[in-house]
Amino acid sequence: MTTRPSRVGSRTWRNTVLLAVALVTASTVAVSCGGSPETSAAPPQQMSTGDPQRGAELITKYGCGTCHEVPGVKDADGLVGPPLDHFANRGYIAGVLPNSQDNLEKWIENPQSVVPGNAMPDLGVGRHDAEDITAYLYTLR
Numbered sequence: 001m002t003t004r005p006s007r008v009g010s011r012t013w014r015n016t017v018l019l020a021v022a023l024v025t026a027s028t029v030a031v032s033c034g035g036s037p038e039t040s041a042a043p044p045q046q047m048s049t050g051d052p053q054r055g056a057e058l059i060t061k062y063g064c065g066t067c068h069e070v071p072g073v074k075d076a077d078g079l080v081g082p083p084l085d086h087f088a089n090r091g092y093i094a095g096v097l098p099n100s101q102d103n104l105e106k107w108i109e110n111p112q113s114v115v116p117g118n119a120m121p122d123l124g125v126g127r128h129d130a131e132d133i134t135a136y137l138y139t140l141r
Ligand code: HEC
Pocket: 059, 062, 063, 064, 065, 066, 067, 068, 080, 081, 082, 083, 084, 092, 093, 094, 095, 107, 108, 115, 118, 119, 120, 121, 123, 125, 133
């Protein structure tokens, strides 16, 4: 008789603690991941001088999608390399180059000179094509 109410009571208390922990965790995650544009630590969105429409066609032509998921490009669902979503907001390219138009063009033209031995081959992409591909990747926010 005396144990039963106290057991129920302690379980209720425990559930309350668990709920509180869950709420605090959820709100911490929301603050650190979400964030409004004013408070976000993300780098400024990148811009490019290229033609994004042509860039999307070139991504298909060069077969980037055999290794990368590229949103908005049909059949670009490869899993060899990292997905290229949100590329306008990424801080780094391949973890080594700060994300800028110049550096992204450099990477697309000649990834082996940036990170020798990495699994992305030099695909013979010229400057003009790299500029347009970069323009498309920078539409991915
Ligand atoms: C044979 C597979 C393969 C092909 C084809 C390929 N890539 Fe990659 N790509 C990779 C791999 C693997 C990496 C990761 C390299 C690293 O981090 O050192 C990568 C990295 C990248 C990155 C940097 C990603 C990041 O998260 O920082 C970009 C941008 C990129 N590739 C664009 C392209 C474009 C554009 C094409 C087509 C012109 C292409 N790739 C073709 C395999 C490929």
